[in-house]
Structures are given as structure tokens and as C-alpha cells.
Amino acid sequence: MKRWVWTESYTAWAFMAPGLALIAVFVFWPIIYGIPLSFTDYSVISETHYVGFDNFVTAFHDKNFLISLWNSLLYVIIVPIIQIISIMMAILVNGKIPGVKIFRTAYYIPVVTSMVAVALIWSWLLSNNGVVNFFLLKLGLINDQVAWLSTSSTALFVLMFITMWKGLGYYMMLYLAGLQGIPSDLYEAARVDGASRWRVIWSITIPLLRPHILFCTLISLMGAIRVFDEVYILTKGGPGTSTLTSSVYIFQKGLEQFNFGYASALGLIVSILVGVLSVLVFRFNQKGGVNPY
């Protein structure tokens, strides 16, 4: 019989326990509870019945849900674009340019601005008589005012742009942290060997940033599929179903129409989809990085 000893790891767990308890109550438990709910017609205000797989069958026949899934998958287009631009930005602000701190701050401001404020500002900029139309008309790039958020062909891409605009600074900072962890002697060796700037980026920077690329790709992928705030504030999924994303549709079904059972089933389907995509991203990004040992 071994004598039980209080070790350092117990201390660590003791410190984490309060936070974990809160996360468990407000995150883990609702997720777990959502699974049985998705097999019911739970609506809070009327009697609940077990409906088996009905919600899932309905989901795959629900044209609006399939459209919302498609729109969410389309939103994933921004993931590689965000990575490319934010890596470029990180490389730029990693240099010793005069006033680099101003750039870093400027790029980061949208990140710390509330999405509601960002969405409202963009709704003014993009309105019929907004600044965007004014300049485009002045430059002769458009002949008539464009209702950017009320036109099906432009609305989703405008929302993607807003998401990207707000998120770039965040990913830039993560990549900047990664860049500052790359040993400078590798760059010096490359320069001695006569490698060009692009060659250095391609053969040293990108491979050593791979763990960061994996992390950023994963969180931006999840963010893209779960995008909600900007869509709900600016278009509520309209016009028609052009910007209806899965999160907005789930919200409408659950919190606006009180079909919590059905909304839980939709949430479960989307979670599985995100899980599958995340595994795929992991598979493709397992190598690389700086080995500190």
C-alpha cells in the first residue's frame, strides 16, 4: 500500500479546479446535455417528447439548413486568405521599420473592438449613401450605388471581408510571436549561403511557423464555420438565404422559434462537421516547427 503524497500536479489541478468547474457548468454540461435534447422536440414552453432521429432526418431535408451549411463552408474560403495576409503582415512588422509599433497597434485595434461596433461602422460605410459607394462612384468603378449588404451576389463576400478585417490583427500577433521564436542564426546562415528574401521565407520561415499555421488555421476554420455576430447584426441571414450561416440558422430555430430540440440536432451536426474538418487540418500540418530540445 503506497502512502498518498500531495504532488506538484495536484497543486496545479487545485488551481485549475475553480475555472474548470465554471467551464464544466457553462460549457461542458450544455454540450453534453445538447446530445439527448437533439432526440426530442424540447421547446421549454410545451411538453417534451422523444422523437428519435426525426430531427436529423428533418435536418437533411431542410433546404434552409443545407443552404446555411453551404454558406458556412463557403465562409471557409477566408481561412487560407487570412493566413497568407496575416503571415505577410507579421513578417512586415517583425522588421526594424521606423514606427513599427504604430503599425502593430493599428492592425490590432479591430481585434479589440467589439464586433457589434465593427458591424455598425461597416453598415454605415457600406450603406447606399455610404463612404464606400461615394469613393467607388468618384473613381468611376461603379455606375450606380450598390446595396452591398442587400444584394445576394455581394452580401456574403462583404461579410467575409469584415470578418477578415477584424481578425487579421489577431492572427498577425500570433504569427509575430512565432517569428520571434525562430533563431536568428538560421537566417544568418541562409544569408551567408546567398538565399534570396523569398527563399528564406519559403524555406525557413514558413516551415518553422507550421505549428502556428496549424493553430491559426484551426481556430480560424472553427471561427469561419461558427460565424455569427457580424452576420446576425448586419443581415440576419438575408437577403433571402444568401448569408444564412449555420450558426445564425441554429440561433433562429432555437432562440427565436423555440425549437430547441431541432436546434440541438443542427448544432450536433455542425459540431461533427467542424470536428472532421479539424482532424483533416491536423493531418496536413503535423510536421515542422522549432524543436527547442
Next chain:
Amino acid sequence: MKKSKKGMVITLLSVLLLSFMLSACGGEKSGQMGSGKGDPVKLEFWTISLQPTFTDYFNKLIADYEKTHEGVIIDWKDYPYDAVTNKLLTSIASGSSPDVVNLNTEFASQMGSKGAVVDLNQFLTDEQKQSYFDGIFNSTVIDGKAYALPWYTGTEVLFMNTKIVKDAGLDPANPPKSQDELVAWAKQIKEKTGKTGYSTQWVSNLFPKEGIKILNDDKSAAVFNTPETKTILENIKKKIVDGVIMKEDVPFTKQIQYYSSEQVAFEIAGPTFINFLKTSAPDVYKNTIAVPMPTGKADVRLSNSMDVVVPGKSKHQKEAVEFAAFITNADNQTAFSKAANTLPSTKESIKDPFFTASDNTLESQAKIASANSLDKAVDYMVGVPNASDINSAIARGLQKIMLNDADLQATLDAMEQEVNQVLKK
């Protein structure tokens, strides 16, 4: 390593157990009063955003009621508009439902269609039911069951920017009386000033405004897919092309912005619009007048009423209905209208001189214009379970037609199919 894994498992299990215990804490509320005979009955009464402005009015109302109804205690709580829905849902879910709740017609109908509120027919006399404007009272009648008592209301009126109207060579003293006249005015305004007539949100109430029936009489199938509907929608599309209506889906908050910045000449809204306008554009407020809303083909004006419901989980339904009827009776509605500058939903109240007296302010113009419309007022509701699904389907279809230039007939067919699918659920 092994130890830390064991510790991790123990901690995670404890945390999950704790979370389960905590989440299971939302049980029945203890301390319910009035369980035994002779005990006082405590009614929990909820309102939306009426404190602190009308605290004195309600304290007096409650005191009067308690005086005449011995053994009944009213516990009044007020919640913000955004919070009341979730608050009510969580209260019902945790078994501590309030007894009398102030809700808007949409939510009251939704609760009614799911059987979550009391059918008032079993408690009300015919005389009581007939004391309300028929259109407003019937808005929450589903399958012959009356789910709510109408309370304060407001109908849409036409707000007009007299400066823009005069610039277009029109006379604000002779406002448009019909939809056709309104269109003619808007066209002239567009021609002469470049401003658009008005902005709107493409939602399902467009159909009843235009006299288009959404469902058949027994509410078993969609009946809006007709050549007449197609013609009406084509005409509305033409209004967008002519600059009468803005080609955009504009929620109310943005409509305020457009009107305040003089990008549109008209605004179609209830009297509450005035307060927003006053705050956002005092100069435009000075140039604004309110006139009765020119009606569409159906000759109805949409109202937006607040109701009072009794949740099905209330433990004192009879007493709760009595109190709800007291709050919404003609005398109390008249008094509340005077205190809050709202409109009553009772026929008797509207005879009070207060609703015809004008001091020429925009507020009183809107009040009179709105009051004159009450006989034609309808809080439009589809009146079936899943009504919100039907409203969403129609709104999405209308947006596709008006904003995405989708094929009209194909979209109407798809809307009809979607509504029929919802009805089959």
C-alpha cells in the same frame, strides 16, 4: 506521469459531477403562497420596460386591486424588453412561472400556439371579450382559443418630411389618402429631389396589408400563390425601380437613420418613432408631420400591441385572469394611455376627449392619426404553431424577389412549398 493522469481523471470527474449537481439546482420554487385554504394568493405580475417611468401608476393600480380583492397580493416585477423572453422561458422551465405576463402579440401567439398559456375563453364573459377592438383581440385567437388580453397599442401612421415634400412641389396639408396617391407622391419626390420615398423591411405582414391571404380558412395550406399576388408583387418591384421604395431590407433602427438623415421623405411606423427621431435629428423632427397611413388593398392598418397573458403553469389561473382583465379594462386602459401617451385597445376608452385633443405637436398628431386607425387595426398573426417558420419562409422569399431579382413565379412556388411543409409538421 501516472499520478498526474490519475489526478486529472479524478478532477475532471469531480468537476463534471459538480456541474451536473449545479445544473440540477433549477427545481421547483419553494414557498409558493396560497397553497392552503385561507392563505393569501400571491400573483407574480411581469411587465416590460415600464419601471421606473410608470412606477407610481402601477403602485396605485396594484393598491386599488388589492383593496378590492382581499387575499390577493400582487408581486410586480419589470424586465427589459430584450430579457423578458429568456426570463420567461427559464422561469417556466424551472417550474416557477409568473402568473400574469405582459408580452407582445407575436410572442403571445407563439406561446399560445404551443399551448403554454391559458385559454381565456373559460374565464371571460362575452361582454368582456367584446370590449376590445375586434381586430386586435382576434390577433391572438388560435383555433377559437383566446390566448391574450390586448393592452396598450399603436398603429402605423405616415410620418412625412414637409421640407422634402415642399421641395418636390407637393402640399403637405393635403397628404396622400391611398397607396396609389402615396406612390404618385414618392415618384414626384424622386424626380424633383432625388430622394427615395421610404424604406421598409421585407416581412410577411406585407401580404395581409395588400389583402393577400397567406393560409386557407382551416389553416391547412398556403393560398398566397395566385396570379393576383404575382401582380401585386410585380407592382411593388416596380416601386423599387421607380425609387418609391428603397431596394434594401431595412430594419427599424436603420429606417430611423435613413429618415433622420433625410435620405427618405416618409417613414411608416408607430408613434414610438417620434422619440427616436427627436433624439437623432431634432431639426428633421421640427419638419415632420404625422398623418393617417394610406391603406393598401385590404384597407387594414397594422397595429403593434402589447398583451397580457396567463401562463399555463400559473398556480392561480382564475385569480390571474381576473387581475389581467382588471389591468386591461377600459377605465384602466384610458388612465394608462394618458400616463404613457399610448393607445388603448378598448372601444370605450377611445371615446375619451384625450384621443381627439390636439396641441399641434407631432406627438398629438401621431396620437390622433393612430387613434383614428384603431377601427381598422389588426395585429397580423398567422395563428398556427410554427407561425414563425411560415413568417421566415415568406420573408426570405420576399427578399429574394425584391432584392435578388429572383424569378417571381419560381420563388412563389418555392415559398408555397415551404409553407405547406411547415404546416405538415
